[in-house]
Amino acid sequence: MSESKGSAAGDRKTQVSAHGETEGGTDSKKITLKVNGSYHEFVVGRDIDEADTLAYLLREQLGLTGLKVSCDEGACGACTIIMNGEAVLSCMILAVEADGHDILTIEGLASNDPVVEAFAEQSEPGYGTALQCGYCTPGFVMAVKALLAQNPQPTSEEIKGALSGNICRCGCYAAIAKAVVHAAEKIGRRR
Ligand code: FES
Ligand code: FES
Numbered sequence: 001m002s003e004s005k006g007s008a009a010g011d012r013k014t015q016v017s018a019h020g021e022t023e024g025g026t027d028s029k030k031i032t033l034k035v036n037g038s039y040h041e042f043v044v045g046r047d048i049d050e051a052d053t054l055a056y057l058l059r060e061q062l063g064l065t066g067l068k069v070s071c072d073e074g075a076c077g078a079c080t081i082i083m084n085g086e087a088v089l090s091c092m093i094l095a096v097e098a099d100g101h102d103i104l105t106i107e108g109l110a111s112n113d114p115v116v117e118a119f120a121e122q123s124e125p126g127y128g129t130a131l132q133c134g135y136c137t138p139g140f141v142m143a144v145k146a147l148l149a150q151n152p153q154p155t156s157e158e159i160k161g162a163l164s165g166n167i168c169r170c171g172c173y174a175a176i177a178k179a180v181v182h183a184a185e186k187i188g189r190r191r
Helices: 007-018 054-061 114-121 137-150 156-162 173-190
Strands: 030-035 038-043 080-083 086-089 102-104
Touching: 038 054, 054 080, 080 137, 086 137, 114 137, 114 173, 137 156, 137 173, 156 173
Parallel strands: 030 102
Antiparallel strands: 030 038, 080 086, 080 102
16 A cells, blocks of 8 residues: 555455465456545555455555445445446445545535535534434435535435435434435525
C-alpha cells in the first residue's frame, strides 16, 4: 500500500508472507483506488488478498471505520458507501473490483454537509430522532447522499424505495424519512 500501515495491516502482511506471496513475487498485481479525493495503491497478495472485500480494505487498511459491517452478506445496508456516484454495499464488492474507481465514504463528507446536518438535527428534542445507537447512520447518510444527488426532491415513496435496503434495528424509520426531507430542503436553500 502506498500509505503507512497500522498494526492490522502489519498482521495481514505477515500472514500473507507466510504463504509465500511476497512483494515482488508473482502475485504483485497493483490496484489503485481514489478514496475521498486521495489515491491509494495496494499490492494484491501483499496488502490485500484477492478475496478481501472493499469494506475490509476501507476499514482495515485505510482506517475508515465509519462504514459498518453488520450482516456481511448484503442484507442490512450498514456498509453503504458511494462508488462513482452510486450507493453500493461495500461488503458485496471485492477490493480488486474497485480498482480504478472513485469512492466516497462518510469520512469524506464535510461537517456542514446538508445530509449530515439534517441527521444531526433530527436527533434534537422535539424532532423525533433519526438515530439512537447510530450504528446504521453512516449507511443511511450515504444512501441519502446518493439519492438526493440524483433526485433532489424525492417523494415519500421514492425515499422509502431508495432506503429499503437499509435496516435500522432501533426503528428510527419515520424520523430518518423526516431527515431526508430536511436535507432536501437544505440543499434547495443552498442552491
Ligand atoms: S454489512 Fe453490507 S449489507 Fe450488511
Ligand atoms: S439507530 Fe440504532 S440501528 Fe439505527
